[in-house]
Structure formats: C-alpha cells, structure tokens
Amino acid sequence: MNICSSAFNHCSSISPNQKMLPKFVLRTERAKFYIRAGDGDGDGGGGSVVDDVRGSGTTARGRRLLRVREEKRKREYDRLHNYPSWAKVLEDAAKNDVELRNVLGDSIGKPEQMRKKVEDRIRKKGRDFHKAKTGSVVAFKVTFRDFSPVGSNIWFKLYGPPSDRDVDLIGSVIQSWYVLGRLGAYNSSNLQLANASMEYNPLYDADKGFSVMPSSFHDIGDVEFQDNWGRVWVDIGTSDYFALDVLLNCLTVLSSEYLGIQQVVFGGRSMGDWEEGMKNPEDGYKYFKI
Numbered sequence: 001m002n003i004c005s006s007a008f009n010h011c012s013s014i015s016p017n018q019k020m021l022p023k024f025v026l027r028t029e030r031a032k033f034y035i036r037a038g039d040g041d042g043d044g045g046g047g048s049v050v051d052d053v054r055g056s057g058t059t060a061r062g063r064r065l066l067r068v069r070e071e072k073r074k075r076e077y078d079r080l081h082n083y084p085s086w087a088k089v090l091e092d093a094a095k096n097d098v099e100l101r102n103v104l105g106d107s108i109g110k111p112e113q114m115r116k117k118v119e120d121r122i123r124k125k126g127r128d129f130h131k132a133k134t135g136s137v138v139a140f141k142v143t144f145r146d147f148s149p150v151g152s153n154i155w156f157k158l159y160g161p162p163s164d165r166d167v168d169l170i171g172s173v174i175q176s177w178y179v180l181g182r183l184g185a186y187n188s189s190n191l192q193l194a195n196a197s198m199e200y201n202p203l204y205d206a207d208k209g210f211s212v213m214p215s216s217f218h219d220i221g222d223v224e225f226q227d228n229w230g231r232v233w234v235d236i237g238t239s240d241y242f243a244l245d246v247l248l249n250c251l252t253v254l255s256s257e258y259l260g261i262q263q264v265v266f267g268g269r270s271m272g273d274w275e276e277g278m279k280n281p282e283d284g285y286k287y288f289k290i
Contacts, residue, residue: 087111090118122163136260142248147267149236150218155271156230156251157263161284166259171223171288173254174232177247178290181217181236186243189213215239223288228262229272232290 091108094101103121107113136159146152156170180186189212196202218237223230236243248264255261265271279285 084111087114090114135254135256135258136262137256139252140255140261141263142266143263144266145268149239149241151233151235152267153231153233153269154247155263155265155268156261157265157271158228158230159260159262161227162225162230162259162286164286167223167225167286167288169254169258170230171290173250174220174223174247174288175290177243177250178217178220178234180246181239181243184214184216184239186217186236186239186246187212187215188240188242189215213238217243220290222290225284225286226274226278227272227284229274231271231274 090100090104094104094108103117104114105117107117158166162170190209192204192209193202215238217239218235220235221233223232244266251261251264270276279287
C-alpha cells in the first residue's frame with residue numbers, strides 16, 4: 001500500500017467530532033499512523049521516523065547519555081592535556097613492576113591518591129622500588145671539628161630525610177659499635193694476630209691479653225635525626241682511636257649498600273639547620289634508642 005495515499009485517505013476520513021479535538025491530539029494520531037505504516041516490509045522509510053523520535057535527545061534518557069558522553073570526553077581531555085607528567089611516569093613504571101603496582105593499587109589515574117600512597121610507602125620502607133642496592137655509589141666526606149674523645153657529637157648527613165628503616169639501620173650499627181667498645185674491643189695494646197701470618201698455626205698469648213691495660217667506651221647518647229642530619233653523642237673513654245676507623249668501615253658499607261651517606265663529621269656543636277630541643281616528629285625529628 002502506498003503510504004502517502006493511505007495517509008490522505010486516513011486524514012480525509014476524520015469525523016466531525018475528531019475535527020473538534022485539540023491539535024496535539026490529532027498530531028499524535030497521525031504520528032501513530034506513520035509508525036504503524038513503517039512496520040511493514042516496505043523500503044523502511046517509516047523506520048527513520050522512529051529513529052528520529054528515539055534519538056532526538058529530548059528524552060530524559062537521551063539527555064543522560066549525552067551528559068555521560070560529555071563527561072567521559074572531558075576526562076579523556078584532562079588525562080591527555082592536564083595530567084601530571086610524574087603520574088604518567090608512575091603509571092608506565094607500574095606496568096612492568098609488580099611491587100609498584102601493588103603500592104599504587106586502585107589509585108592509578110588519581111594523581112593525589114597516587115602521591116599519598118608513594119609517600120607513605122617511602123616513609124615506611126625506604127626508596128627501594130627498582131634496585132636491590134639502595135645506597136650511594138659516591139664515597140662520603142669525612143671531616144673533624146674539634147673532636148674530643150671524652151665527649152663529642154658524631155654527625156651524619158644523608159641525601160634526604162631518613163625513613164623509619166634508615167633510622168633503624170644506622171641506629172643498629174652505632175649500637176653494635178658501642179657494645180663492642182664497651183667490652184674493650186678497641187684496644188691497640190693487644191693486637192697479637194693483626195700482623196701474624198696465617199700460613200702456620202699462630203700462637204696467642206692469653207696471659208698477655210689478660211694483663212694489658214683495659215680500654216672501654218664510657219657512654220653514648222641516642223641517635224637523633226632532624227630532616228637529613230643525624231647525630232650521636234659519644235664518650236669513647238679509654239678506647240683507642242682505631243675505634244673510629246672501625247666505625248667508618250662499617251658506615252662505608254652501610255652507605256654504599258643501603259641508605260647513602262653524604263658526609264660524616266666528628267665534633268662540632270651544630271650542623272645544617274639543627275635546632276636544639278626540637279623533638280616533635282611532625283617537624284622531622286626521629287631517634288633510635290640505644
């Protein structure tokens with residue numbers, strides 16, 4: 001059946017009562033007729049009317065879909081043009097690093113959350129994301145400033161504020177060094193095996209070792225940190241100065257393998273921005289109890 005002729009016949013057959021109906025009712029009746037006419041197996045011309053009605057975007061669903069598409073487009077634009085470069089670097093690194101991916105978790109794509117998660121991880125466990133060795137390949141500098149063996153500070157300058165792990169590492173080294181000194185380990189009067197040959201079984205004179213004048217550490221304070229500077233107060237008592245060599249040997253390996261030390265200073269009353277009495281953790285203060 002021809003759609004146009006059918007429409008004409010349908011419209012011409014409207015009764016007088018129908019002519020009195022409001023115009024929007026008549027328009028609705030005609031729209032229904034066109035939709036029914038397009039449901040057949042014709043050329044599909046009627047289908048375009050249905051598509052136009054459904055896709056006009058004037059319905060609530062249509063407006064909602066448009067809004068969702070617009071928000072998605074805006075997010076994609078922000079990601080490409082306003083997304084922080086450091087966040088993009090982290091995302092790319094997380095693709096090949098399981099540990100970093102676990103640290104970021106569901107924060108990927110949210111720069112501020114990513115920043116907080118990484119900062120929290122660094123504060124608790126240090127900066128060892130990609131490398132087994134976390135120290136410095138550069139040797140630290142050693143200086144002396146009126147160092148007194150009976151009471152002086154030993155200062156440590158790190159490359160950045162230490163993590164809790166860093167404080168535990170350097171504090172444990174200092175504590176071990178002190179325990180050996182307290183037990184008289186640094187006594188140059190009894191170094192019987194230092195220059196002995198090990199090709200043959202060496203002889204050790206226990207009586208001589210027992211009779212030498214003892215040497216011992218007297219006292220030590222806690223290891224303290226303010227930002228990237230740390231210090232420990234020591235009184236090495238009657239121990240010999242090679243105790244300092246032993247400490248520096250330990251710190252050399254600690255620096256190259258684990259936490260990175262810039263400078264070690266023997267003596268001196270204040271270094272960097274050190275503030276006496278400042279012991280608030282919120283201001284960067286940390287300590288290791290010995």
